[in-house]
Amino acid sequence: MKLKSRKLKKTTVIDFATYIGVILAFIIMNTLKSQGMLTRSLTGQLIPICCYIVMAVSLNLTVGILGELSLGHAGFMSVGAFSGIVAAMSLQSVIPSEALRLAIALVVGAIFAAIAGTLVGIPVLRLRGDYLAIVTLAFGEIIKELINCLIIGVDEAGLHVINATGTKSVNDLGLSEAGRVLIKGAQGATGTQTIASFTAGFILIMISLVIILNLVRSRSGRAIMALRDNRIAAESVGINVTKYKMMAFVTSAALAGAAGALYGLNFSNLVATKFDFNTSILVLVFVVLGGLGNIWGSIIAATVLTILPEALRGFADYRMLIYAIVLILVMLATNNPQLKALFAKLIPVRKGENVNGQA
Amino acid sequence: MEFLSYLISGISLGSVYAIIALGYTMVYGIAKMLNFAHGDVIMVGGYISLLSMSSLGLPWPLAVILAMLVCTVLGVVIEGLAYKPLRSAPSLAVLITAIGVSYFLQNAALLLWGASPKAYTPIIAGSVKLFEGQLSISYVSMLTVFMCIVIMIALTLFTGKTRMGKAMRACSEDKAAAQLMGINVNRTISMTFAIGSALAAIAGVLLCSSYTSLMPTTGSMPGIKAFTAAVFGGIGSIPGALLGGVLLGIIESLAKAYISTQLANSIVFAVLIITLLVRPAGLLGKYVPEKV
Amino acid sequence: MARLKSKNDSPLVPMPSDAYIPQRDLGKTPVLEARHLGIDFGGLTAVDDFNLVIGRTEIAGLIGPNGAGKTTVFNLLTKVYQPTRGTIMVDGYDTKGMSTVQVNKLGVARTFQNIRLFNNLSVEDNVKLGMHNQIKYGMAGGILRLPSYWKQERIAHERALELLSIFDMQDMAAAKAGSLPYGAQRRLEIVRALGTNPSLLLLDEPAAGMNPSETAELMENIIKIRDTFQIAIMLIEHDMNLVMGICEGICVLNFGKVIAKGTPDEIQSNPVVIEAYLGKKKEA
Numbered sequence: 001m002k003l004k005s006r007k008l009k010k011t012t013v014i015d016f017a018t019y020i021g022v023i024l025a026f027i028i029m030n031t032l033k034s035q036g037m038l039t040r041s042l043t044g045q046l047i048p049i050c051c052y053i054v055m056a057v058s059l060n061l062t063v064g065i066l067g068e069l070s071l072g073h074a075g076f077m078s079v080g081a082f083s084g085i086v087a088a089m090s091l092q093s094v095i096p097s098e099a100l101r102l103a104i105a106l107v108v109g110a111i112f113a114a115i116a117g118t119l120v121g122i123p124v125l126r127l128r129g130d131y132l133a134i135v136t137l138a139f140g141e142i143i144k145e146l147i148n149c150l151i152i153g154v155d156e157a158g159l160h161v162i163n164a165t166g167t168k169s170v171n172d173l174g175l176s177e178a179g180r181v182l183i184k185g186a187q188g189a190t191g192t193q194t195i196a197s198f199t200a201g202f203i204l205i206m207i208s209l210v211i212i213l214n215l216v217r218s219r220s221g222r223a224i225m226a227l228r229d230n231r232i233a234a235e236s237v238g239i240n241v242t243k244y245k246m247m248a249f250v251t252s253a254a255l256a257g258a259a260g261a262l263y264g265l266n267f268s269n270l271v272a273t274k275f276d277f278n279t280s281i282l283v284l285v286f287v288v289l290g291g292l293g294n295i296w297g298s299i300i301a302a303t304v305l306t307i308l309p310e311a312l313r314g315f316a317d318y319r320m321l322i323y324a325i326v327l328i329l330v331m332l333a334t335n336n337p338q339l340k341a342l343f344a345k346l347i348p349v350r351k352g353e354n355v356n357g358q359a
Numbered sequence: 360m361e362f363l364s365y366l367i368s369g370i371s372l373g374s375v376y377a378i379i380a381l382g383y384t385m386v387y388g389i390a391k392m393l394n395f396a397h398g399d400v401i402m403v404g405g406y407i408s409l410l411s412m413s414s415l416g417l418p419w420p421l422a423v424i425l426a427m428l429v430c431t432v433l434g435v436v437i438e439g440l441a442y443k444p445l446r447s448a449p450s451l452a453v454l455i456t457a458i459g460v461s462y463f464l465q466n467a468a469l470l471l472w473g474a475s476p477k478a479y480t481p482i483i484a485g486s487v488k489l490f491e492g493q494l495s496i497s498y499v500s501m502l503t504v505f506m507c508i509v510i511m512i513a514l515t516l517f518t519g520k521t522r523m524g525k526a527m528r529a530c531s532e533d534k535a536a537a538q539l540m541g542i543n544v545n546r547t548i549s550m551t552f553a554i555g556s557a558l559a560a561i562a563g564v565l566l567c568s569s570y571t572s573l574m575p576t577t578g579s580m581p582g583i584k585a586f587t588a589a590v591f592g593g594i595g596s597i598p599g600a601l602l603g604g605v606l607l608g609i610i611e612s613l614a615k616a617y618i619s620t621q622l623a624n625s626i627v628f629a630v631l632i633i634t635l636l637v638r639p640a641g642l643l644g645k646y647v648p649e650k651v
Numbered sequence: 652m653a654r655l656k657s658k659n660d661s662p663l664v665p666m667p668s669d670a671y672i673p674q675r676d677l678g679k680t681p682v683l684e685a686r687h688l689g690i691d692f693g694g695l696t697a698v699d700d701f702n703l704v705i706g707r708t709e710i711a712g713l714i715g716p717n718g719a720g721k722t723t724v725f726n727l728l729t730k731v732y733q734p735t736r737g738t739i740m741v742d743g744y745d746t747k748g749m750s751t752v753q754v755n756k757l758g759v760a761r762t763f764q765n766i767r768l769f770n771n772l773s774v775e776d777n778v779k780l781g782m783h784n785q786i787k788y789g790m791a792g793g794i795l796r797l798p799s800y801w802k803q804e805r806i807a808h809e810r811a812l813e814l815l816s817i818f819d820m821q822d823m824a825a826a827k828a829g830s831l832p833y834g835a836q837r838r839l840e841i842v843r844a845l846g847t848n849p850s851l852l853l854l855d856e857p858a859a860g861m862n863p864s865e866t867a868e869l870m871e872n873i874i875k876i877r878d879t880f881q882i883a884i885m886l887i888e889h890d891m892n893l894v895m896g897i898c899e900g901i902c903v904l905n906f907g908k909v910i911a912k913g914t915p916d917e918i919q920s921n922p923v924v925i926e927a928y929l930g931k932k933k934e935a
Contacts, residue, residue: 069451123636130393130450131635134590137583138628145625186621211794218793218800219779219786226769226780232651233767236729237847238755238784247790277583281458288455293771317470324462328441331456335448651722651731651763 113257373608398582781846
């Protein structure tokens, strides 16, 4: 009984530290912001950072906890962003409260991304390893191109949606006089009212954390991790592989959708090509550098790596080069046996920490 | 006639994909890693050949050879510095490193050669006109298809007949067993990277000759497409890379012509997804179930 | 070893299907009935015409030289492979078309020759994963931490420790499964399988890598498990002392075919078996 309480403490302590860290960071940043002590560029980055944190945390559910490599996470962000924009903009006259509209947009974004996640997940999760990775990449690109072809407008009769492949243009929407075009194909969403707020970003992070951390510590989360560790053994104890893979994948997609909606409502102009393969990779880098399955690691990696290119602004053109070199060096330092041993000598291991990993 | 010309441009494009895919598939087969930097080696090959022709004034065959040499060295150096230390690391760590290398190459090219697209003069100009000028086939397309076939035959002979080629196949089957048989695994892997990168240089020249422009990100999309082609044909298989590349090129070209320009890539990817669902290891790949 | 006497109290009696089950299990539906079971891998027959009946509380042994197809039989019984021919009845239900998960829910649990634990999870979580289908709360219950979550997790925790105590492993509950010593990993696999509440437990070389004293302890524990849970156990094992010591019925496999069936005494004196297997292997 004693042992159990000690073990419970360890995971709950980490979870609580994560929550408290996020809350403190929010309070500090919010105070600094209201005092006008943040640089303009950092203030502008607060909401994107929140979005990327949620992206990283949600991708960690697929990559770190379920153990399947996804290279198309930005696709779900994109679905969430554009469905969220459409929801928020078309409800503009119906719901005057910005906060409520934002909340609805996030929910709509999450739902649409969850639907996309389900549709993608059914074929994708039948594949394994690198094949699964390439197919998620393919789906990410497909989503990007499909959204790139969408023209959506709204008038008193409701939403008008057409596919812009071929020669169709905004004029084919058939909008009335009072109608407005929300998404213009390759030009993306223009004239979006930016209702995203830092507070909403903070709340979204907290909700994502509650969902993922509680899921991981529950029966379902155990099943998901069991699939990662040993699929065949998981089946042998009666765990439904498809069900739990889908659960992780769709939850991950839904959170990415909510993050996308928040992101979309932070900019007055947004194009679908923003959410391409490179964005998926960017988020994957957060997850890997933060540590697979390590939620607070993802939060820190997403924050630092979103600020870093800005902080390196002084290096002008060299900043992405430096970023690339840092990325390679970090991967080498954390994964090369000799370098790892060297670091272990330099930095004494904390008491009670497991060193078996190096054997 | 129109169809025929789309088909021919598809085969030509597909041959470029196939040459790139051969590099991908060989590296994957032996190192079991997705080398995302492979596409950027193509771009480097493009720049080197362009500069040696325009600045050094070399004739194109020499420019191609110079590009191949530089890319070969680049490939071996990348492998030695970035991938070799991670031989026993989890595959995700290697993947991220490859992405880092890709960023590095793109941004280094950006600094060296600027972001704006450079005009690339095709290494051979002109075209053959057939059927009273209704169908024109550029010499570049013909050269591309010809090179693809030559490379394919050479690689098949190399992996089948030579000592090094057999060592490569042995390493891709079972590295530990190959080592026990006295094969120098590290050298074999370096050699694979060298060949793959030399092929990337050729692909770079051919790709730029048909697109006639070049910028630091030129390699990434063809890289991803070629990787798709390799998976489509069955990754690890040399004939698979050829088949996958050519089919992908044809599908892309026909989709652009008859369905939609904007959705051409989506159609290519959709075909890949459907193929993998029916044949989980690609067209010519062998599916090995997990042993219990 | 005193317990072993029960074996002698219950001589095996024939069943209609040329099978033997202990006298005490006669009135009840056999836990397993495999008839004419066979599987081919690309034209190569790995197992053929495999017939076996196991009584409700029987300890059965499956032996044979390396490559005889023993693990393949386990993989067929647990539907890792779908059989090419024949039927498998578990508890009287035909398992035709069922998946590994469904067969497990019917009551078949197993361990693996090459240990397959959830290495990054704690020992306790490994056992709780065995109990996965007995823990009744869903995704929402877990995320929102509804009362059902707290109640079920508490019950699961207590049950997990209780199961671990069979092998005296409750003190290791918080350790990572992958960090356990080899023998403990084998025992944890058995505990995890027991967590699924099986009526038939399949053990694939449970004593592999164990020293004689560990093996002796394992033998006692296998009997203890059978007696406590009143379940049937079938094991693949190369250690003849273990097999002959605790199995009531033994089935000998060679080249994918059953070459002999019977009690340990019958098997030991069967010339076919001696020639195929014991003659060469017994000294090990």
